[in-house]
Amino acid sequence: MPTNIVEINQMSFQHDNGKVVFRDVDLLIPQGKVTAVMGPSGTGKTTLLKLIGGQLAPTCGTIRVGGELVHDLSRQALYKLRRRLGMLFQASGLFTHMTVFDNVAFPLREHTPLSESMIHTITLMKLQMVGLRGAKDLMPSELSGGMARRVALARAIALDPELIMYDEPFTGQDPISLGVLVKLVRTLNDALGLTSIIVSHDVQETLTIADYVYVIVDAKIIGQGTPEAIVNDTANKQLQQFIQGLADGPVPFHYPAASLEKDFLEEHV
Amino acid sequence: MLRQRFIESIVGLFLIFTALALSILAFKVSGLTSLFPDASYHITADFDEIGGLKVRAPVKIGGVQIGEVSDIALDPATFKAVVTLAIRNQYRDIPDDSSAGIFTAGLLGDNYIAITPMYNTTFLKEGGHIEITRSAMVLEKLIGQFLYKVGNSGQSDNSNSNKQSEKGGQQ
Amino acid sequence: MNQVALLGQWGIQLLRDFGKAGILLYQILFYRPHFRKGFPLVVQQIYAEGVLSLAIIIVSSLFIGMVLALQGYHTLSKFGASQELGPLVALSVVRELGPVVTAILFAGRAGSAVTAEIGLMKATEQLSSMEMMAVDPLRRVIAPRFWGGFISMPLLTIIFNMMAIYGAYLVGVKWLGVDAGVFWSNMRSSVDFHSDVVNGILKSVVFGVAVIWISLFQGYFAAPTSAGIANATTRSVVYGSLVILGLDFILTAVMIGEW
Numbered sequence: 001m002p003t004n005i006v007e008i009n010q011m012s013f014q015h016d017n018g019k020v021v022f023r024d025v026d027l028l029i030p031q032g033k034v035t036a037v038m039g040p041s042g043t044g045k046t047t048l049l050k051l052i053g054g055q056l057a058p059t060c061g062t063i064r065v066g067g068e069l070v071h072d073l074s075r076q077a078l079y080k081l082r083r084r085l086g087m088l089f090q091a092s093g094l095f096t097h098m099t100v101f102d103n104v105a106f107p108l109r110e111h112t113p114l115s116e117s118m119i120h121t122i123t124l125m126k127l128q129m130v131g132l133r134g135a136k137d138l139m140p141s142e143l144s145g146g147m148a149r150r151v152a153l154a155r156a157i158a159l160d161p162e163l164i165m166y167d168e169p170f171t172g173q174d175p176i177s178l179g180v181l182v183k184l185v186r187t188l189n190d191a192l193g194l195t196s197i198i199v200s201h202d203v204q205e206t207l208t209i210a211d212y213v214y215v216i217v218d219a220k221i222i223g224q225g226t227p228e229a230i231v232n233d234t235a236n237k238q239l240q241q242f243i244q245g246l247a248d249g250p251v252p253f254h255y256p257a258a259s260l261e262k263d264f265l266e267e268h269v
Numbered sequence: 270m271l272r273q274r275f276i277e278s279i280v281g282l283f284l285i286f287t288a289l290a291l292s293i294l295a296f297k298v299s300g301l302t303s304l305f306p307d308a309s310y311h312i313t314a315d316f317d318e319i320g321g322l323k324v325r326a327p328v329k330i331g332g333v334q335i336g337e338v339s340d341i342a343l344d345p346a347t348f349k350a351v352v353t354l355a356i357r358n359q360y361r362d363i364p365d366d367s368s369a370g371i372f373t374a375g376l377l378g379d380n381y382i383a384i385t386p387m388y389n390t391t392f393l394k395e396g397g398h399i400e401i402t403r404s405a406m407v408l409e410k411l412i413g414q415f416l417y418k419v420g421n422s423g424q425s426d427n428s429n430s431n432k433q434s435e436k437g438g439q440q
Numbered sequence: 441m442n443q444v445a446l447l448g449q450w451g452i453q454l455l456r457d458f459g460k461a462g463i464l465l466y467q468i469l470f471y472r473p474h475f476r477k478g479f480p481l482v483v484q485q486i487y488a489e490g491v492l493s494l495a496i497i498i499v500s501s502l503f504i505g506m507v508l509a510l511q512g513y514h515t516l517s518k519f520g521a522s523q524e525l526g527p528l529v530a531l532s533v534v535r536e537l538g539p540v541v542t543a544i545l546f547a548g549r550a551g552s553a554v555t556a557e558i559g560l561m562k563a564t565e566q567l568s569s570m571e572m573m574a575v576d577p578l579r580r581v582i583a584p585r586f587w588g589g590f591i592s593m594p595l596l597t598i599i600f601n602m603m604a605i606y607g608a609y610l611v612g613v614k615w616l617g618v619d620a621g622v623f624w625s626n627m628r629s630s631v632d633f634h635s636d637v638v639n640g641i642l643k644s645v646v647f648g649v650a651v652i653w654i655s656l657f658q659g660y661f662a663a664p665t666s667a668g669i670a671n672a673t674t675r676s677v678v679y680g681s682l683v684i685l686g687l688d689f690i691l692t693a694v695m696i697g698e699w
Contacts, residue, residue: 315558
């Protein structure tokens with residue numbers, strides 16, 4: 001029975017300006033699997049990753065990562081926990097003043113007492129895993145979007161984390177880079193024994209590699225299950241509109257407006 | 270790593286350049302003669318009128334600066350100005366019957382103290398006192414005296430205008 | 441009633457901003473630094489903020505010194521006091537122009553660069569990735585820039601002072617014919633090292649802290665959009681310059697009272 005790396009219980013979160021992002025959400029991330037969290041733009045998927053990583057604290061409820069209550073940890077303990085996590089940001093977050101090599105070597109140099117030659121070897125290995133060993137001397141500004149993401153991925157796995165989180169990894173990628181990334185996420189997860197959380201709204205790609213899916217709409221989970229179960233759950237209209245990308249359904253096409261007579265026929269000053 | 274070394278050397282040069290600039294500022298611009306304030310001994314002198322004398326005004330013998338004024342106070346009993354002079358230790362052979370006077374540098378310049386050495390064989394030391402002093406000359410009093418003298422010599426000619434000049438001179 | 445509420449809201453926002461800035465400064469100053477790792481970072485920032493500002497500082501100071509000598513001679517010679525050119529230039533530069541102009545130029549060049557850099561790092565999620573990699577961005581990015589500015593400002597001011605006086609020497613002595621001996625000896629007797637030069641350097645230290653603090657704050661709390669970063673950069677230059685001038689008045693008043 002696989003243990004759960006992340007356990008979220010009855011968690012609610014709202015921003016300072018009052019916008020409710022999550023309400024009574026229960027989420028389990030099983031170890032060794034690829035779990036997808038999907039939903040429309042702006043439902044706070046990045047916020048969820050920040051909550052798991054301890055950058056934000058929930059308004060109520062608990063979040064446990066590796067058995068520890070993330071939001072209650074001291075600064076030092078939190079930093080120790082973060083060394084076991086890897087995160088891939090949407091904007092790749094590469095350090096623009098360093099080469100690709102230095103970017104990937106950064107966590108190694110900061111957190112391990114390894115010698116330069118060992119770091120050299122490990123960095124090249126990580127770059128080899130994502131297929132970019134030849135790009136080690138380029139600057140981030142010289143990389144394409146897809147390549148930058150792959151470098152960020154190599155950096156995220158530099159310290160061999162237990163959990164890796166992907167924030168919208170497939171958004172805005174051309175078909176080839178997309179294919180490469182999809183393949184990498186799945187292969188790395190299985191080869192390195194990682195647990196992966198993918199936050200995305202790219203339904204098709206994500207469903208091909210996910211083991212379990214959560215769909216969050218309007219601060220609540222409206223559906224969860226294996227990809228097959230999700231696709232076959234035709235009774236859930238809200239879920240189906242999202243999965244199939246229907247233009248109209250529970251989420252209406254028309255933004256709430258005054259009646260047609262009022263806007264078209266009445267005199268306007 | 271090479272870049273890091275380059276940066277460090279440049280920063281080192283920057284610091285050296287600044288240290289050089291600071292020493293130029295210190296010695297050429299502000300006339301600092303040593304990093305530590307000169308060891309000096311203090312003597313006092315009483316004046317009826319110090320005019321525009323200020324603290325840090327120079328103290329000179331024969332036009333050469335030997336120290337500076339370190340304090341100016343009023344004696345509440347005698348109502349004289351008590352001026353403390355800080356004389357540099359290297360000038361320790363000033364006879365203790367010397368006189369001190371307040372003069373003006375140039376015609377309209379700042380006041381300074383000039384010490385005229387006398388002939389005693391005992392010398393001033395820390396806490397010493399100069400007995401003979403000459404107060405500063407205040408310009409308005411000089412003009413008043415001059416006009417008074419002019420008025421007096423012409424008194425036999427015209428007493429009215431003399432009285433007027435007197436009044437004008439004393440104002 | 442609405443206007444009063446808006447005013448109140450603006451006031452509270454201002455108060456919160458001051459609070460955030462104060463907390464930022466506290467975190468920079470009092471979180472234990474790692475000297476072995478931190479020192480090369482500070483050196484790098486001294487290079488980026490100090491050395492790279494040298495060009496504008498040296499050129500400006502030369503011109504300011506030259507103009508000061510020109511104008512000063514022109515006016516002083518009307519009173520037959522052209523031998524006071526040395527003291528005029530030296531005291532103006534060392535007491536006021538040196539610290540103030542250097543600080544304003546520093547705010548414009550290094551301050552704006554720092555704000556833009558940090559704002560950009562925040563917008564492209566570099567600071568977030570650092571945090572998630574368990575590296576404290578405060579120690580690695582913010583604090584070195586603070587110490588770099590703190591150290592660079594007085595150094596730049598000293599260089600400004602020297603170059604401005606040299607510029608004045610070039611114009612006054614070499615061109616306008618003031619006697620070199622008179623120039624330097626009058627200057628030497630008017631300028632006191634402790635109350636003029638040192639006080640000027642103290643002023644520049646205070647200005648340096650103010651400028652780099654404002655720049656770091658504006659960059660760190662900038663809205664993560666291109667418009668947000670542009671506004672933050674402008675604000676750091678404008679606020680920095682105003683604060684410098686205000687502080688200059690306060691410090692001069694305190695120093696003239698011969699503290």
